[in-house]
Amino acid sequence: xxxxxxxxxxVVLAPGVVFLLLALAWLLGWTPGEKLITRLTGLxxxxxxxxxxxxxxxxxxxxxxxxxxxxxNWFSVQDxxxxxxxxxxxxxxxxxxxxxxxxxxxxxxxxxxxxxxPGFFRFFVLLHLFAFGSMLAFAAGSFDLLAGGWxxxxxxxxxxxxxxxxxxxxxxxxxxxxxxxxxxxxGLLVAVFAMHHWAGTAKFATxxxxxxxxxxxxxxxxxxxxAAGKAAQVPFCGWLPRAMEGPTPSSAVFYGAISIHAGxxxxxxxxxxxxxxxxxxxxxxxAGMATALHGTISGRxxxxxxxxxxxxxxxxxxxxFVEIGLGWTAIAVAHILGHATVRTLQFLRAxxxxxxxxxxxxxxGEHAAPAGTxxxxxxxxxxxxxxxxxxxxxxxxxxxxxxxxxxxLLSLSRIFARLDRAGSRGGD
Amino acid sequence: MLDILRITSTPLAGYVAIAVPWxxxxxxxxxxxxxxIVGCVAAxxxxxxxxxxxxxxxxxxxxYPSVMLLYSCLxxxxxxxxxxxxxxxxxxxxxxxxLGSTLLAYSTDNLxxxxxxxxxxxxxxxxxxxxxxxxxxxxAGLLLSSIALGVAVALMVAGTHTTxxxxxxxxxxxxxxxxxxxxxxxxxxxGILPAQxxxxxxxxxxxxxxxxxxFSGHFGxxxxxxxxxxxxxxxxxxxxxxxxxxxxxxxxxxxIRALAEDSPRRLLALxxxxxxxxxxxxxxxxxxxxxxxxxxxxxxxxxxxxxxxGIVRLLEVRFGENLTTATHLGLAQHAPRLAVSFAxxxxxxxxxxxxxxxxxxxxxIHGTLQSHPLTGLLLPISTAMNAVSVFRLFTRLFLGRRRTxxxxxxxxxxxxxxxxxxxxxxxxxxxLFPNAFVARRSAEADLVARATETKHARMRH
Numbered sequence: 001x002x003x004x005x006x007x008x009x010x011v012v013l014a015p016g017v018v019f020l021l022l023a024l025a026w027l028l029g030w031t032p033g034e035k036l037i038t039r040l041t042g043l044x045x046x047x048x049x050x051x052x053x054x055x056x057x058x059x060x061x062x063x064x065x066x067x068x069x070x071x072x073n074w075f076s077v078q079d080x081x082x083x084x085x086x087x088x089x090x091x092x093x094x095x096x097x098x099x100x101x102x103x104x105x106x107x108x109x110x111x112x113x114x115x116x117x118p119g120f121f122r123f124f125v126l127l128h129l130f131a132f133g134s135m136l137a138f139a140a141g142s143f144d145l146l147a148g149g150w151x152x153x154x155x156x157x158x159x160x161x162x163x164x165x166x167x168x169x170x171x172x173x174x175x176x177x178x179x180x181x182x183x184x185x186x187g188l189l190v191a192v193f194a195m196h197h198w199a200g201t202a203k204f205a206t207x208x209x210x211x212x213x214x215x216x217x218x219x220x221x222x223x224x225x226x227a228a229g230k231a232a233q234v235p236f237c238g239w240l241p242r243a244m245e246g247p248t249p250s251s252a253v254f255y256g257a258i259s260i261h262a263g264x265x266x267x268x269x270x271x272x273x274x275x276x277x278x279x280x281x282x283x284x285x286x287a288g289m290a291t292a293l294h295g296t297i298s299g300r301x302x303x304x305x306x307x308x309x310x311x312x313x314x315x316x317x318x319x320x321f322v323e324i325g326l327g328w329t330a331i332a333v334a335h336i337l338g339h340a341t342v343r344t345l346q347f348l349r350a351x352x353x354x355x356x357x358x359x360x361x362x363x364x365g366e367h368a369a370p371a372g373t374x375x376x377x378x379x380x381x382x383x384x385x386x387x388x389x390x391x392x393x394x395x396x397x398x399x400x401x402x403x404x405x406x407x408x409l410l411s412l413s414r415i416f417a418r419l420d421r422a423g424s425r426g427g428d
Numbered sequence: 429m430l431d432i433l434r435i436t437s438t439p440l441a442g443y444v445a446i447a448v449p450w451x452x453x454x455x456x457x458x459x460x461x462x463x464x465i466v467g468c469v470a471a472x473x474x475x476x477x478x479x480x481x482x483x484x485x486x487x488x489x490x491x492y493p494s495v496m497l498l499y500s501c502l503x504x505x506x507x508x509x510x511x512x513x514x515x516x517x518x519x520x521x522x523x524x525x526x527l528g529s530t531l532l533a534y535s536t537d538n539l540x541x542x543x544x545x546x547x548x549x550x551x552x553x554x555x556x557x558x559x560x561x562x563x564x565x566x567x568a569g570l571l572l573s574s575i576a577l578g579v580a581v582a583l584m585v586a587g588t589h590t591t592x593x594x595x596x597x598x599x600x601x602x603x604x605x606x607x608x609x610x611x612x613x614x615x616x617x618x619g620i621l622p623a624q625x626x627x628x629x630x631x632x633x634x635x636x637x638x639x640x641x642x643f644s645g646h647f648g649x650x651x652x653x654x655x656x657x658x659x660x661x662x663x664x665x666x667x668x669x670x671x672x673x674x675x676x677x678x679x680x681x682x683x684i685r686a687l688a689e690d691s692p693r694r695l696l697a698l699x700x701x702x703x704x705x706x707x708x709x710x711x712x713x714x715x716x717x718x719x720x721x722x723x724x725x726x727x728x729x730x731x732x733x734x735x736x737x738g739i740v741r742l743l744e745v746r747f748g749e750n751l752t753t754a755t756h757l758g759l760a761q762h763a764p765r766l767a768v769s770f771a772x773x774x775x776x777x778x779x780x781x782x783x784x785x786x787x788x789x790x791x792x793i794h795g796t797l798q799s800h801p802l803t804g805l806l807l808p809i810s811t812a813m814n815a816v817s818v819f820r821l822f823t824r825l826f827l828g829r830r831r832t833x834x835x836x837x838x839x840x841x842x843x844x845x846x847x848x849x850x851x852x853x854x855x856x857x858x859x860l861f862p863n864a865f866v867a868r869r870s871a872e873a874d875l876v877a878r879a880t881e882t883k884h885a886r887m888r889h
Contacts (some may be wrong), residue, residue: 027765027849075787075866078716080794082787144790148781155780158819165827168756178819182812189808193797413688416681420625
């Protein structure tokens with residue numbers, strides 16, 4: 001193994017190892033103190049940042065396409081293999097760097113923000129697991145491995161939404177998000193199978209699987225489903241405001257920075273095969289435009305700062321989908337990196353927004369002038385009212401989901417329960 | 429008499445593994461003291477016997493010895509995990525009887541012995557003091573499946589004049605009637621649609637840990653792998669997909685049914701049923717991935733099911749037997765280690781990366797989709813719904829504000845902690861380093877795959 005390969009492996013594994021160590025220590029009955037956890041987190045992400053800088057320098061200096069590390073197959077059965085390949089190319093390196101820097105930043109911020117919070121230890125354990133899952137997804141050299149990291153990101157995201165576990169609403173919202181994630185992840189799982197079935201591999205470290213025509217379209221649509229679920233695109237975006245129940249640092253790193261952009265990363269990764277299908281590209285653009293429109297309208301009727309920022313984030317991710325659908329990949333990557341950084345800052349400043357506002361008023365000596373005329377003022381009042389109701393109910397998307405998916409499923413479940421219990425003497 | 433066990437050419441260790449639990453069961457019921465110790469020693473001796481058997485068989489022949497080892501280890505773990513309240517001579521004796529019968533069923537090559545083991549494994553559930561269910565369906569399910577198997581065996585023996593399973597390969601003994609009865613036995617015993625209701629009834633009313641051991645025996649899958657696929661290769665190709673569709677329908681039905689279930693035990697039984705139905709679908713897929721996935725999943729489902737039922741029982745003992753998912757109980761504040769163990773076993777059952785079920789689900793989905801592209805889609809859908817149900821159960825039991833009405837309650841006791849830790853290590857280490865485990869199951873899957881290599885399969889290739 002060469003030095004760049006060793007660095008890549010170390011960077012991806014480091015947060016996972018820290019997660020395992022912390023979890024093991026807790027299971028054995030020892031909970032590390034806040035200071036130790038903070039230092040360990042700083043050290044881990046600091047070392048990862050140096051490692052990634054070295055890797056980036058190496059790739060740039062050598063003008064190479066990237067670093068590939070192959071460990072053979074994780075497991076195999078006859079012709080079917082689960083390849084264990086890591087890849088750090090010009091697409092994954094920026095995402096890896098973004099993950100390391102923002103997770104490290106969030107770690108340092110949270111040391112103060114969550115000081116003496118009962119869930120301090122739990123937060124940091126999950127932060128490391130999340131960082132590991134993200135880096136696995138971004139550094140994966142095959143869709144099989146990407147799916148593994150993808151699932152870890154999903155489960156940590158849900159566990160952090162329910163961070164304030166004594167209050168039922170965050171826990172219930174976490175469950176709702178989990179349901180949407182799982183439903184959309186079916187797309188990724190079936191797409192991976194389809195790639196194996198039609199192309200014989202799901203590895204992309206040495207080039208994307210060769211797919212043509214209808215097969216290509218099906219795989220693209222399945223991956224679009226997965227990407228849309230993770231990136232909260234229309235019609236799956238109802239979960240995003242619910243996810244704001246989590247602590248602010250986790251909202252920042254998940255829904256301002258990394259998790260929300262994972263869908264865009266997936267589409268960027270498959271962009272060459274996406275470009276082969278006009279229909280799939282068109283649908284990506286359509287989903288992005290609908291989301292951007294939905295985000296900007298719904299965000300205006302949001303009553304709290306975090307939800308407003310989340311909708312602003314959604315709007316930008318929608319625009320990124322449009323960029324990817326149009327094939328403007330370099331612009332999309334730059335957009336993602338810039339957006340993640342700015343949005344993280346906004347999320348982290350959200351709790352002190354009023355304080356900032358008061359300080360600004362004090363500094364200028366009077367109230368600031370209104371920000372200007374809003375575009376919606378140009379519309380007739382009846383349309384504005386209709387739009388307000390539409391925005392207030394967040395595009396009725398959750399209502400539609402409840403009415404046409406969740407309620408029918410629950411009703412069916414209750415019917416099955418009645419059937420099951422019908423013949424049971426003494427059944428409850 | 430010695431040829432009834434085909435597990436090895438020197439079957440002494442196999443006999444010890446089977447006989448010791450039975451002797452211990454008798455001793456426990458008669459002596460009625462040191463019940464847990466006797467039970468643990470018997471299950472431990474049985475596990476050592478299985479290890480010895482496993483040590484001398486070739487990797488391709490290790491299918492049944494390795495499942496025997498799994499089952500004896502599971503019983504040992506369950507015996508240690510059993511709350512003191514449940515540690516009665518009747519319960520422990522029943523578990524040991526179940527262990528001996530299950531191992532006998534796995535190991536025998538004799539039709540009549542298999543039938544006897546099948547019936548014996550169900551006997552504890554007909555003892556009213558042991559199994560206090562008001563519902564008639566668990567007993568009916570077990571009884572009817574035994575009758576169906578009994579008639580099928582009678583037809584097979586009458587048609588071929590042999591009781592050796594090995595000599596029946598490819599002969600379609602007993603004709604379509606025997607095949608139909610065997611399929612009926614699988615449906616009834618495994619709780620496949622339309623005979624699914626007894627599973628949740630049994631879980632609700634029976635002793636939690638022993639009932640989970642009954643489910644984990646996977647007698648239905650055993651019958652498929654041992655007595656349906658090899659002797660009825662021709663009929664399997666033509667009619668077996670029906671059982672596969674029924675299994676997939678069961679997986680989906682149980683997954684939907686679990687979504688609105690409030691009883692933790694019923695919910696877990698439905699999820700376990702849904703997940704174990706996919707084992708049948710994998711075995712029927714006639715692909716190397718599907719069969720290997722089914723065998724790996726067999727292990728994962730068995731370990732996770734016993735672990736989850738064990739934890740629910742521990743919670744019932746500590747917090748009362750009226751646990752419900754209708755509201756948040758906040759038990760994690762009292763029992764954080766039980767909460768984490770529950771989360772790990774739950775996620776392990778549902779395919780979280782880093783656990784063994786991620787590999788088994790991956791293989792199962794690939795195999796099933798390859799075999800049945802459209803109906804196979806039901807498998808990931810049902811798994812997704814099961815994940816939501818288990819996560820709902822976890823959140824309702826462990827999260828939220830703690831219940832009042834009880835004072836300080838202990839978290840997992842050291843003996844419970846160790847057993848749960850071993851189970852978690854199995855599913856997590858198996859998930860991190862699955863290759864050796866999967867390779868061994870893959871070699872075993874060749875046995876089943878070869879038996880299903882029929883004209884139909886050759887045409888497909």
